[in-house]
Amino acid sequence: MRFSSLGVLALALAASSAVAQTTPASTPAAQDAANQDPAAVHERILTLDTHLDSPANLDRPGWAMTDRHDVHDDTTQVDLPRMIEGGLDGGFWVIYTGQGPSDATGYARALAHALKRLHQIHDFVAATPESFSLATTAADAARIAASGKRVVYVSMENGYPLGTDLANLEAFYQLGLRMAGPVHNGTNQLADSTNGDPVHGGLSDLGKAWVKEANRLGIIIDASHASDTSFDQMLALSKAPIILSHSGPKALHDHPRNLDDDRLKALAAKGGVIQINSLFLSPNLPRPGVDALRPRMAEIDTLPPAERAALMKEWAKANLAEPGSASDFDRYMAAVFHCIDLLGVDHVGIGADWDGGGGVAGLTQITDIPKITQALLARGLTPAEVEKVWSGNVLRVMVEVEKVAGR
Ligand SMILES: [Zn+2]
Structure with a gap:
C-alpha cells in the first residue's frame, strides 16, 4: 500500500517534470537553446557512474554519507550533498576487497570483509x-531518480571473497549484487589480473x-582489472554483453589497465560498454611529499579526532599538490x-574511479561532473546521446543481462 502510493507519487513527479520540460518556449529557437543548455541538460538526464x-x-570514524565533505579536507570525493550539487543520480557502489592469500583463512x-x-x-x-x-x-534507476532519490546498485570488485564456492555469488546476488569483476590487483x-602473474592463461x-553463473543469475560481468586474455575469454564465454566499469584506451597511454582499440571494438561488437576511468591516462609522476x-x-587511526583531522587535511593537500599523473580534465575527455x-x-560511459584513486586536475570530486x-554537448552530442553516455548504455547492457538470465 505504502509502496504503491509512493509509486503514484513518483509517476506524478515524473509527469509534472515532463510537462515542465515540454512547455513551449516563446519561439522554437529559444526552446531549442533551453533544451541544449548544459546545466539544464545535466539536471534533466539520468546520470550514473559505474x-x-x-x-x-x-x-572512517564519524564519516557519514549524508554529511558534506570536501576532497581538499579529507580526500573523499562523493557523498549525498556533493551528489546533489554535482547532479549525480547514483551508480554502482563497490564492495572492494584487496587480494590476499588463496587459502581457507x-x-x-x-x-x-565483503559482507x-x-x-x-x-x-x-x-x-x-x-x-x-x-x-x-x-x-529501477529512472523510477528512483524520478522520485528524487539517489540510485544504489551494488557491484563487487574482486571475486576473491567468493573463495572456491560459487554458491556465494548467488548469496550476494540475493542481497542485491548486480555487477561483478572476477579479479583486482x-x-x-578466478582469473589472471592486469597486475599479476598469468597463472591460468x-x-x-x-x-x-x-562467468556462466553470473549469466545465469543476471549479474553484469565487469572485466576491469582482468588481464587481456581473461578479458578475451570473458567476452567469448559470456552470453550477455560485458562491461569495463572503469578502464581506459591504450591508445592514449600504454598501461596494462587500458585496452587496445581491437579489444574495445570486440567489446562493442558484442554490445558491451567501456566506462572511462580517470586513472592511467598518462605516465605516473613521482610524489615525494605524499610518500613522506x-x-x-x-598510524592515523591511533590519533585523537582533532589530530586525525589535521593530518587528513595535510594528506589531502599533499595529494592535490602532487597528483599521480599530469592528466587533467581535457585528458579525461580525450579518452572519452x-x-x-x-x-x-552507444558503447562509452563514465566510471571515473571516485574514491578509488580517481580524479584529475579539474575533475577532483563529484561536484565537477557537470x-x-x-x-560532450560542446563536442556535438545531442542531449539524448549525452544521456546514453551517462546511463543509457550501461542500462542497455543490464537489460540484456536480465534477458539472458531469463527475467
Ligand atoms: Zn579498480
Missing part, C-alpha cells in the same frame, strides 16, 4: 530512505564457471572522445 568506491569511506577473511562492506551499503541506504534507494533492475582463484576453470607522509598516515570516435556513442556533460 564505479563508486565511496563505501570504503564508511570505515584468506577466503574467510575476505568474505567477512561487512555490503552491510554498510545496505545500512546507509536504510538509514536515509528519503535520499537513497537500492536498485536491482535496469528499470593480483591473480586470484586467462580464466581458471572456476573463473569460467563464474605515508608512515604517519599508517577517443572511445566515442572509435566505437560510437563539466563532462558540457564537454
